[in-house]
Amino acid sequence: MKLSHRLEQINRMVTDHYDHIWDCCCDHGFLGATLLQRGAADTVHFVDVVPSLTEALEVQLARFLPDFLKGRDWQVHCMDVSTLTLPESPGRQLIIIAGVGGDLTLEMVQAITLSHPNRELEFMLCPVRQHYLLRQGLIHLGYGLVDEALVCENKRFYEAIHVSSGSNQVISPVGDQMWDLSRALDREYITRTIAHYERMGRNADQEAEQILGYYRGLLAM
Ligand SMILES: C[S@@+](CC[C@H](N)C(=O)[O-])C[C@H]1O[C@@H](n2cnc3c(N)ncnc32)[C@H](O)[C@@H]1O
Numbered sequence: 001m002k003l004s005h006r007l008e009q010i011n012r013m014v015t016d017h018y019d020h021i022w023d024c025c026c027d028h029g030f031l032g033a034t035l036l037q038r039g040a041a042d043t044v045h046f047v048d049v050v051p052s053l054t055e056a057l058e059v060q061l062a063r064f065l066p067d068f069l070k071g072r073d074w075q076v077h078c079m080d081v082s083t084l085t086l087p088e089s090p091g092r093q094l095i096i097i098a099g100v101g102g103d104l105t106l107e108m109v110q111a112i113t114l115s116h117p118n119r120e121l122e123f124m125l126c127p128v129r130q131h132y133l134l135r136q137g138l139i140h141l142g143y144g145l146v147d148e149a150l151v152c153e154n155k156r157f158y159e160a161i162h163v164s165s166g167s168n169q170v171i172s173p174v175g176d177q178m179w180d181l182s183r184a185l186d187r188e189y190i191t192r193t194i195a196h197y198e199r200m201g202r203n204a205d206q207e208a209e210q211i212l213g214y215y216r217g218l219l220a221m
Pocket residue numbers: 007024025026027028047048049050053079080081082097098099100
């Protein structure tokens with residue numbers, strides 16, 4: 001299955017084997033199907049809130065994937081990701097949320113965290129915009145970094161952020177290990193982000209001023 005550049009990056013960042021992987025906001029399920037195909041988890045769950053999407057996906061998976069599905073399990077769930085209940089399992093589970101806004105992504109992470117107290121949780125997140133807001137929220141919730149990467153697709157930038165409640169590695173509000181400032185793309189993303197916060201700062205937005213300081217600091221490194 002040919003994945004988009006962004007989904008392929010997320011796929012590459014799933015390096016361990018999991019008992020359960022949750023492809024949340026799965027839409028047509030391309031990412032989950034790829035993970036299922038390469039046996040990244042015992043069970044891959046496809047979650048979306050739109051019934052017509054999940055019904056079509058169920059039919060597609062049953063029709064086109066049976067050959068290599070022997071011994072592998074998949075389930076399709078039509079539900080709001082915020083109401084997800086993870087099965088009790090001694091093994092690891094990975095919750096992937098990609099392709100929705102950073103504010104909605106954070107709301108989902110907050111809801112799942114709240115409904116699973118005392119459980120180690122691991123998320124792979126790749127929001128559309130509002131990366132700073134999401135990172136602040138993750139820091140506030142006590143998550144630690146596992147891995148992060150910058151992705152550019154169709155002239156739009158995305159941050160793929162893998163976090164775990166079991167990691168002690170501090171999450172930077174503007175990213176840390178994902179930067180390679182010798183690459184023109186990385187510098188372009190920072191420059192564009194600075195321009196965005198400069199526009200907000202002109203409206204006397206104090207938080208924008210603080211965020212600007214962080215991004216300008218990256219370029220000064
Ligand atoms: C643009 S698609 C993202 C597809 C894929 N994850 C990606 O990154 O390319 C966004 C999907 O999120 C789903 N969605 C939005 N809010 C949701 C929610 N609260 N619970 C479950 N799915 C949701 C939509 O139905 C839609 O299929």
